[in-house]
Amino acid sequence: MNKIAAGVIATVFAAASVFAVAAPAKKASAASVASKASAVQKAQAKKASAVASKASTAQKAQAKKASAVASKASAAQKAQAKKASAVASKASTAQKAQAKKASAVASKASTAQKAQAKKASAVASKASAAQKAQAKKASAVASKASTAQKAQAKKASAASVASKASAVAKK
Known part of the structure; x- marks a missing residue:
């Protein structure tokens, strides 16, 4: 844009200088000078248009390159996100497997504890039955x-009574 403005300004100055030089030197008519100035302006405008066109083409090329770079970066980001998702999925699967294994181990331990408790209860029951027996x-x-003691006591009592009776009889 600056090149275009510079081209227009240069055209105006060129036209003014042509007019200033042409008038005194050749004493040409105002129409001739205006015609020459118009031709110079047209040439300058054509050059300015060509410069603007080149600048526009360069800008388009730059925009195209920037778009391609952004597209590549976006594709790379998508690939990275996909990889990260896959890694997270694998980690989640591994965690689920670990949790499943831990649950199975805990279940086996619980089953073993129940069996141990059942055995201990059976042993205690047998011991209790043996103690009762x-x-x-x-x-x-x-x-x-006690029956023997009672019989002994009864015999002793009978002997005592017999002894007393014998003693009484002797008197």
């Missing part, structure tokens, strides 16, 4: 001992 046996033994 032992207590029953001990009670029976104690009962027999």
Whole structure:
């Protein structure tokens, strides 16, 4: 744009100088000078148009290059995002697998604990049954001992009565 403005200004100055030089030197008519100035202006305008056209072409080329660069950057970003998504997906899958394994291990441990508790309960039940049997046996033994003691006491009492009766009889 600056080149265009410079071209227009140069054209105006060129026309003025042509007019200033042509008038005194050749004493040509105003129409002749105006015609020459118009031709110079047309040439200058044509040059300015060519410069503007070249600048526009260069700008278009620059814009095209910038668009291509932006497109490549966008494609690279999309590829990076796709890779990051794939990595995150793999990590999520691995975490799910780990959680599943941990759950299975915990389930097995729980099953083992339940089995251990069941075994311990059975052992305790057997021990309790054995203790009850032992207590029953001990009670029976104690009962027999008590019966024997009672019989002994009864015999001793009878002997004592007999002894007393014998003593009374002797008197």
